[in-house]
Amino acid sequence: MQDSAVERARNAGKRLFHFHGGLRLHHHKQASCQVAVQSVAIPPRLYIPLMQHAGPEATPLVGTGAHVLKGEPVARFNEPSIGYVHAPTSGTIAAIARQAITHPSGLEGLCVVLKPDGLDRWTRLQPMEHWQSADPELIRQRLCESGIVGLGGAVFPTSRKVEEARNFGIHTLILNGAECEPYISCDEMLMREQPDKVVLGALILQKAVAAEQVIIAIEDQMEEVFSALQAAISNADCTHMRLVKVRTIYPEGGEKQLIQVLTGLEIPAGCRPPELGLLCQNVATAAAVAEAVTEGKPLVQRIVTVTGNGVKRPHNLLALIGTPISTLVDACGGYTHDAARLVLGGPLMGYALASDQNPVIKAANCILVLSNRDIQSDQAEMPCIRCGECARVCPALLLPQTLNWQIRNDLLDDASDSGLGECIECGCCDYVCPSHIPLAEWFRFGKSEHQLLAMERSQSNLARDRYLAREARLEQLKQDRERRLGEKKQALRDRTSVTGGTMGQGPA
């Protein structure tokens, strides 16, 4: 990475820049922001998926019938830097069974089914009293053991991100509070109600990655958040922390877009933010970090926005991981008569769920229930008229219509050359398309197909290499044999001529 780019990145937030495209959307956030965050009652059963993020499922550590305390590990991931899955409350393990998990695929996965005892008794907590003076590696280990993941939606293990950041050397930690997708307000409520915890988490993360400064980015419409955080920052007396307001435009809260807005830099293709000396973390992740380090509490709950025209009283709820979504909807007064679609996440990037029995997962920032009027999914798809609106709004500067054509015609390599990999699946192109082509869906499909193709190719390359190596080995053996044979013949011939000579000379 060029030093000049790193230097520019160091000035992050001093001046604001623009990213290409994007959408100004009606943000629908007011509905769920009116009242304080409320806790959801513990449901009769919790379903804790053992697949929490990309990668394989965790291995259960407890058997059916075992009693666990709140915060006790119930499963562990086989990769050491990821950590554990914890019991969200105290109770008995009722089963470990395959259940519908909350995942875009709609497939089933292994879940620990917990029958709460209603006491909600914590396991023995071990706060890090002196984290300020602790070894950063110990902090990272704590994040790993506490199951902290990115709560902005990507659920990437935070300890891994911290590790990677430390390897590259970070100067600026960016806390992402620019919750740009419509309807979602869980981060806004968190920052309003617990600004001190967010700031504390930021300080701990700063310590863990040895960053020189911290920038907390929020949207310019979050007035209450601004004053709350400002007060928290001055309370904490941290001079290296700045609060920056960014425009309210979708998808400004995307990692790449936020970095572009704060620094004017694009992350070069194939690179990651730490290479510019930057680390992005979501504000809710920071709050979870603060709890894990200063209170010793693993990540067992999160704030979930439950909103949309399909629920009676939109709210932000504090829910245990594993709580069925129906419990949350009930806590919001239930469905309205025209509830038609259940979405996990926001309206642009969220995925539709087939059933409200799916559990709340760490990535569940929003449960959005929409009416038919909100989605109008009956609009027929028309051919592309190449109007170019999609390219105008694309934050990755792609030509979505070209990608669409390439993917549909199975030209996956061409699509990859046209930048399919840079697509952040924000859905802007899809939303503005007058022909109602499901572009984002095609791009998700194209990406997975191309990945599959690459895998098949590397397998067939491997097979070919193996075959060629075998051929070469056989050829080598053959040549060796022939050489040896030749040598032997030669040696024999030599001996014959020698002995022949002697013979000739002998008796005569």
Added chain:
Amino acid sequence: MNRKFTTGAAPHLPPISTVGEVMRQVLYALCPGVIAYTWFFGTGILLQILLATGFALLFETLMLKLRQQPVALFLNDWSAVVTAVLFALCLPPLAPWWIACVGMFFAIVMAKHLYGGLGHNVFNPAMVGYAVVLISFPQAMTQWLPPISIAPTDIGFLDGLWAILSGQPPAGMTWDAITRATPLDTIRTSVASGQTIAEARQLQTFGDLGGRGWEWIANGFAAGGIWLMWRRVISWQVPTAMIGSVIVLGLAGYLLDPGSNPSPLEHVFSGAIVLGAFFIATDPVSGCTSPRGRLIFGAGVGILTLMIRRWGAYPDGVAFAVLVMNMAAPLIDRYTRPRIYGG
């Protein structure tokens, strides 16, 4: 309680626009120009628009049925109507009815549906239809009327209807008596016969900027076009590049030889430059899609139009320029791909 939901792909938001809406906005934007046209040249043009639209819808329906496509869905996209209106605006107001029929056949059947229908046509359908009738029926396609204010006889609505349906001049009149060369044609023939442009401009056919009447039609189209740009139905690149290149090249020619080259303003306000810049070269399907590609496309249409006007066999050249650039569009798009994020 266990409630099931139907799923669907994100984004879960109502669409903000439809193809039909885009096309209808183009039609609204054409209104000021059409009103000016009717004001200066009579109601003949309205009859041509009706005729062309009728034939367009007829051929569109037949082809959709033949191709086993949902008829109602595609008729509702209004694209055939846009094609018909743009085609009709290129016709002499009293052209016989079968011109519209032949033109729409080539536009809708040949140029559009045989290439795969909406979104798949390589060439601008309206311009294909126009080029076919212009080449095939030169006589009928040159029977232009003078503006009403300087016309020797008054041709009423019924006279016009009769002329269009019968192919004969209105009762008691001859074509020679009622038709007049267009301003561009006049310039062309006077320059060919050794007159200077300034001399030709003394004729009544000319107004302040371009042809009398024509300049106001151009203003009407420009007003509609700017509205379309503001509504972001069309991009700014194509009209700007096309009109810009006409002005730059026209100015160069005018400064070199004002006797045989019209001034850039005369170029812009005569013939089909403004209509072409805002409504024809901006057709997204047959044009370029990348922003830089659109600049090249627009400039190409402008330059080719002036070259045809100056050296070609036709007084105006927008249609041919657009068709030639349509052929080049995929190549231009290929070489003007925008930089990808992080690249």
